[in-house]
Amino acid sequence: MPPSASARPQENTESRVIASALSRGPDGSGTARFLAERERVASRRWTRTTRVPLAELTGWHCAPGAAAFTHESGGFFAVEGLSVHAEGAAVPRWHQPIIHQPEVGILGILAREFDGTLRFLMQLKAEPGNAGGLQLSPTVQATRSNYLGLHRGRPVPYLEHFRNPDPERVLVDVRQSEQGAWFLRKHNRNMVVEATEDVPVLDGFHWLTLGQLEELLFVDDLVNMDTRTVLACLPRCGPPPAGADALAGDAFTAALWRSLDPRQGALHPMRSILSWLTGTRTGTRLTAERVPLTRLPGWERDGERLYHRSGRFFEIVGMRVEAAGREVGGWDQPMLAVAGTGLLALLVTRINGVLHALMHLRPEPGLRDVAELAPTVQCHVDNYDALPRAARPRFLDVVLDADPAGVRFDTRLSDEGGRFDRVGNRHLVIETERLPEPPSHRWMPVHQLGALVDHSGYLNVQARSLLACLHALAAHRPAPTRGGPRP
Amino acid sequence: MPPSASARPQENTESRVIASALSRGPDGSGTARFLAERERVASRRWTRTTRVPLAELTGWHCAPGAAAFTHESGGFFAVEGLSVHAEGAAVPRWHQPIIHQPEVGILGILAREFDGTLRFLMQLKAEPGNAGGLQLSPTVQATRSNYLGLHRGRPVPYLEHFRNPDPERVLVDVRQSEQGAWFLRKHNRNMVVEATEDVPVLDGFHWLTLGQLEELLFVDDLVNMDTRTVLACLPRCGPPPAGADALAGDAFTAALWRSLDPRQGALHPMRSILSWLTGTRTGTRLTAERVPLTRLPGWERDGERLYHRSGRFFEIVGMRVEAAGREVGGWDQPMLAVAGTGLLALLVTRINGVLHALMHLRPEPGLRDVAELAPTVQCHVDNYDALPRAARPRFLDVVLDADPAGVRFDTRLSDEGGRFDRVGNRHLVIETERLPEPPSHRWMPVHQLGALVDHSGYLNVQARSLLACLHALAAHRPAPTRGGPRP
Numbered sequence: 001m002p003p004s005a006s007a008r009p010q011e012n013t014e015s016r017v018i019a020s021a022l023s024r025g026p027d028g029s030g031t032a033r034f035l036a037e038r039e040r041v042a043s044r045r046w047t048r049t050t051r052v053p054l055a056e057l058t059g060w061h062c063a064p065g066a067a068a069f070t071h072e073s074g075g076f077f078a079v080e081g082l083s084v085h086a087e088g089a090a091v092p093r094w095h096q097p098i099i100h101q102p103e104v105g106i107l108g109i110l111a112r113e114f115d116g117t118l119r120f121l122m123q124l125k126a127e128p129g130n131a132g133g134l135q136l137s138p139t140v141q142a143t144r145s146n147y148l149g150l151h152r153g154r155p156v157p158y159l160e161h162f163r164n165p166d167p168e169r170v171l172v173d174v175r176q177s178e179q180g181a182w183f184l185r186k187h188n189r190n191m192v193v194e195a196t197e198d199v200p201v202l203d204g205f206h207w208l209t210l211g212q213l214e215e216l217l218f219v220d221d222l223v224n225m226d227t228r229t230v231l232a233c234l235p236r237c238g239p240p241p242a243g244a245d246a247l248a249g250d251a252f253t254a255a256l257w258r259s260l261d262p263r264q265g266a267l268h269p270m271r272s273i274l275s276w277l278t279g280t281r282t283g284t285r286l287t288a289e290r291v292p293l294t295r296l297p298g299w300e301r302d303g304e305r306l307y308h309r310s311g312r313f314f315e316i317v318g319m320r321v322e323a324a325g326r327e328v329g330g331w332d333q334p335m336l337a338v339a340g341t342g343l344l345a346l347l348v349t350r351i352n353g354v355l356h357a358l359m360h361l362r363p364e365p366g367l368r369d370v371a372e373l374a375p376t377v378q379c380h381v382d383n384y385d386a387l388p389r390a391a392r393p394r395f396l397d398v399v400l401d402a403d404p405a406g407v408r409f410d411t412r413l414s415d416e417g418g419r420f421d422r423v424g425n426r427h428l429v430i431e432t433e434r435l436p437e438p439p440s441h442r443w444m445p446v447h448q449l450g451a452l453v454d455h456s457g458y459l460n461v462q463a464r465s466l467l468a469c470l471h472a473l474a475a476h477r478p479a480p481t482r483g484g485p486r487p
Numbered sequence: 488m489p490p491s492a493s494a495r496p497q498e499n500t501e502s503r504v505i506a507s508a509l510s511r512g513p514d515g516s517g518t519a520r521f522l523a524e525r526e527r528v529a530s531r532r533w534t535r536t537t538r539v540p541l542a543e544l545t546g547w548h549c550a551p552g553a554a555a556f557t558h559e560s561g562g563f564f565a566v567e568g569l570s571v572h573a574e575g576a577a578v579p580r581w582h583q584p585i586i587h588q589p590e591v592g593i594l595g596i597l598a599r600e601f602d603g604t605l606r607f608l609m610q611l612k613a614e615p616g617n618a619g620g621l622q623l624s625p626t627v628q629a630t631r632s633n634y635l636g637l638h639r640g641r642p643v644p645y646l647e648h649f650r651n652p653d654p655e656r657v658l659v660d661v662r663q664s665e666q667g668a669w670f671l672r673k674h675n676r677n678m679v680v681e682a683t684e685d686v687p688v689l690d691g692f693h694w695l696t697l698g699q700l701e702e703l704l705f706v707d708d709l710v711n712m713d714t715r716t717v718l719a720c721l722p723r724c725g726p727p728p729a730g731a732d733a734l735a736g737d738a739f740t741a742a743l744w745r746s747l748d749p750r751q752g753a754l755h756p757m758r759s760i761l762s763w764l765t766g767t768r769t770g771t772r773l774t775a776e777r778v779p780l781t782r783l784p785g786w787e788r789d790g791e792r793l794y795h796r797s798g799r800f801f802e803i804v805g806m807r808v809e810a811a812g813r814e815v816g817g818w819d820q821p822m823l824a825v826a827g828t829g830l831l832a833l834l835v836t837r838i839n840g841v842l843h844a845l846m847h848l849r850p851e852p853g854l855r856d857v858a859e860l861a862p863t864v865q866c867h868v869d870n871y872d873a874l875p876r877a878a879r880p881r882f883l884d885v886v887l888d889a890d891p892a893g894v895r896f897d898t899r900l901s902d903e904g905g906r907f908d909r910v911g912n913r914h915l916v917i918e919t920e921r922l923p924e925p926p927s928h929r930w931m932p933v934h935q936l937g938a939l940v941d942h943s944g945y946l947n948v949q950a951r952s953l954l955a956c957l958h959a960l961a962a963h964r965p966a967p968t969r970g971g972p973r974p
Contacts, residue, residue: 268654275652281662282591
C-alpha cells in the first residue's frame with residue numbers, strides 16, 4: 001500500500017528467507033571452508049575452565065550460609081531458591097535452585113543482502129561451558145550488564161545495529177523465554193536486523209547464508225542455542241518457491257514444505273489451539289515462590305557445590321575461567337551442570353499430506369505465563385529414577401522404541417555455554433504414525449508454530465530449537481540415520 | 488483440510504460474525520422491543536446503593552490502620568497499596584491504592600445460530616455501580632469466587648457452557664487485561680462459545696444479533712464494559728461481504744470496511760509494529776511494588792474513605808448494596824469512585840483510502856507486560872490540574888478542539904459496575920488529518936488491531952472498548968453528532 005513498498009526489506013521477507021535457506025553461498029563451498037576456518041580460529045579464541053569450590057569464587061558471594069549466590073557488582077545473575085507448588089501434578093511440590101537474571105538481553109543477528117541473497121553475520125565464540133569449544137553464535141549476545149560495562153570489558157561490537165534499529169529494517173524482534181526449569185522468568189530479545197550499508201567484518205565473524213547455517217545444524221554442538229532460537233523466529237511461513245520443488249523429491253520433505261504453507265490448513269484451527277492454551281494457562285495451578293537457598297529441602301550444599309540428595313536433576317558448581325579472544329581475560333562464576341545428555345524429541349506425522357508435529361503444552365515454574373509449547377518429549381531420562389512412575393513423560397517410550405528408519409534428525413546441540421557447563425540435548429525428529437492426542441498434546445503444522453513464534457511466550461526454547469531443525473530439514477536432505485535412538 | 492471441515496463452526500467464523508453484524512434480527516424491530524423490555528425488567532432486577540464509612544463495611548477489614556482492605560473469606564478482591572517508579576516519565580514516582588484480584592474470571596457470551604444468523608445471549612444485569620441501572624452484560628460474568636460459592640449465592644446460570652467447552656465450538660477464548668491504572672495484573676478470560684443444542688432462556692436473558700447489539704452501543708451507559716471487551720475479540724478481519732456495499736455509501740464507512748480487510752495493507756507492516764512493542768516494553772523502566780495502604784504518601788484515609796490529598800484521581804469508598812433479581816439480596820463492599828467522566832478518544836484518518844487509528848503504546852503500572860496499545864487519548868481531563876504540564880496527554884488539545892463534523896462516534900460508556908461506582912468514559916471516534924506520529928503512537932488499520940486482539944496483552948481494555956465502537960460504526964450509519972466534544 002505505501003508508495004515505497006517495494007523498497008522496504010520487510011515486504012518480501014519470507015521469500016527472501018527461504019531463498020537464503022536454499023543457497024549454499026556464492027561458491028557453494030562455504031560450509032567446508034567455514035569448518036576449516038573454525039579450526040584456525042580455535043587457536044586464538046578459547047576458554048579453559050577449572051572447577052573450584054563455590055565458596056572460593058572471586059567476586060561472588062557463595063558462602064555455604066548465603067541466601068542467594070550473587071555477584072559483588074549486583075549485576076550478571078543470581079542463584080536463588082524456588083519453592084514450587086503444582087496442584088494435581090505427579091510431583092505436586094518441590095524445591096530447587098533457580099537462576100535469576102531479571103534483565104532482558106539482546107540476541108541479535110545482523111543480515112545483509114549480497115548479490116540478491118541474504119547472509120547473516122555469525123560469530124565463532126568460545127563460552128566457558130561450550131562442549132566442543134567454539135560455537136556459532138549470533139552477531140551480538142549482550143546482557144544489560146554488558147552494555148553498562150559491569151564486566152569491565154570492551155564495548156560489544158555491532159551492538160549499535162540493535163539498540164535503536166530502523167523499524168523498517170527489522171526482520172525479527174520478539175522477546176522469547178529461556179529454560180523455564182532453570183531460569184526465573186528470563187527472556188531475551190531475539191532480533192534480526194538488516195543492514196544496507198557496508199559492514200566491516202571483525203576477526204572471528206563470518207557472513208553465512210541460511211542454507212550454510214542450516215547445514216551446520218546437522219553437526220553436533222556447533223550452532224549454539226542463541227543462534228537456534230533467533231533462527232527459529234525468522235519468518236518463513238509461505239508456499240515453497242519454485243526452486244524448492246526439486247528438493248521435495250521424497251514424500252517427507254514434500255509434506256514438510258506443505259507444512260510451511262498456511263493455505264494447506266491444519267488439523268486444529270488456530271482458534272482451537274489458542275483456546276487450548278488459554279484453558280491450560282487458566283486452569284493450571286502452578287505457583288513458584290522465591291525462597292532462600294538455605295530453605296531447599298532435598299538439596300545439600302557445602303563450600304564445594306549445591307546438589308540434590310538423589311544425585312539427579314542438576315547441580316550448581318564453581319568455575320574459574322581463562323579466556324583468549326574475549327573482552328575479559330578471566331573470571332569466576334557459578335554454573336549449572338547436569339549429568340548426561342537431555343532428550344528433546346519431536347514426533348511428526350503426515351495428516352492429509354501435511355506434516356504435523358506433536359506439541360506438548362508444558363507448565364514450567366520459571367515461565368512468565370504458566371506453560372509454553374514444548375517438544376513432544378523434553379526430559380533427562382535418568383531423572384525418572386528419582387521420581388514417581390506417573391511423572392514419566394508421555395510418549396517417552398514411543399521415542400525410545402522408534403524405528404530407526406523414521407528418525408529424520410538426530411544431533412546433539414548445546415544449551416547456552418555462559419550459564420551451563422557442557423549441558424546439551426539430543427535433538428530428534430521422528431516420523432511416526434498418527435497417535436491419539438492426550439489433553440496435554442496437539443498435532444500442529446509448522447506454519448502454526450511460525451505464526452505463534454512471532455509473539456512472546458508461546459514456544460519454549462526447546463521447541464524453538466527443534467523448529468530451527470525442522471526448517472533445516474526442509475532445505476537439506478535428511479542426514480543418514482546413525483542407528484536407532486540412544487538416549 | 489479435515490474431511491468434516493464444513494460442519495465446523497469455526498471454519499467461516501469471520502463471515503458469520505459480519506453477517507450477524509449486518510442483521511437487525513428476525514423482524515428488524517429487536518432493538519426497540521429490547522429497550523421496552525428493559526424498562527419492564529428494571530422493576531424486578533435492580534440494586535440500590537448507600538455510601539457507608541469504609542470502617543463499617545460488614546464482612547470487610549477496612550479499618551483505618553489496615554495494611555490492605557480484604558474480605559473476611561479471603562475471596563473477592565483486596566485493595567492494596569502500590570509504589571510506582573516510572574524512570575524518565577513526567578511523573579517518575581507515585582503511590583496509589585490498587586485493586587488486587589488474582590483470580591482469572593470468565594466473561595462469556597453464548598452464541599447460537601437461528602435461521603442461519605448468529606445471535607448472542609445477553610443478560611440485563613444490575614450491578615451496584617452501574618450508571619443508569621440495568622446494563623447489557625455477557626451471558627456469564629463469573630469470578631472463581633463465584634464458582635466456588637464464596638458469596639453464598641446460587642450457581643451461575645450457563646456457566647457449564649464455558650468451563651470445558653468443545654474447542655471446535657469456541658469462537659473467542661483469550662485472556663485480556665482490565666484497567667492497568669486501577670487493577671494489579673488482573674485479566675479475564677474473554678469467551679464466545681457456540682451452542683448447537685436448544686438453550687433455555689432464563690428471565691432477563693435475550694438473544695440479540697450482533698447488529699442489534701452494536702446499535703445499542705450508540706446508547707449511553709447501556710452496553711457494559713465486559714460485553715464490549717468480549718465483542719471486540721470477535722474475529723471480523725475479512726473483506727466485506729456483498730451486503731456491506733450498500734452501507735458503505737459514504738467515504739468514511741467505505742474506508743472503515745477496507746480497514747477490516749488485511750489485503751488492503753497498512754502504513755506499518757506488522758513486523759514493525761511488533762518491534763515497536765518489543766522495544767518499548769524492553770526499554771521502559773516501570774516498576775510497581777506492593778506496599779501497605781498505610782505507606783501511601785499523598786493519600787489520606789479515615790474511617791470514611793481513602794482519597795488523594797489533591798482531590799483528584801480516584802477514591803475508595805464503602806458501599807452498602809441492596810439487590811433484587813440476583814443471587815444474593817444484599818452485601819457490603821469497597822468501590823472505586825472517580826469524579827467526572829473520563830475521556831477515551833481515538834483519532835482516525837484515511838491513508839490511501841484505508842482507515843487507520845492512532846494508537847498509543849501506553850505503560851500502566853498494573854499491566855502484566857509494561858505497556859499495551861491504548862486509545863490516542865485516555866485520561867480524566869481534570870487530573871492534569873494536579874500534575875506537571877509535561878504530563879498532559881499528547882493529542883488532548885487536538886481532541887478538545889476537534890471539528891464537530893469529524894466526530895463519528897460519541898457515547899458515554901460505563902466501566903464495570905461491580906468495582907466502580909458510576910465510573911464511565913466518553914468514547915469518541917474523531918476523523919482528522921494525518922498527523923505526524925510521535926514515538927509513543929502509530930497509525931494502524933483495524934485489521935491489525937484484530938490480529939493482535941487474538942492474543943493476550945496487546946490491546947488495553949479502553950482500546951478494546953473503542954474497537955467495539957469501530958466495529959459498530961462499520962455496520963451502522965454514524966449517529967448524528969451532538970455538538971462538538973464536551974469532555
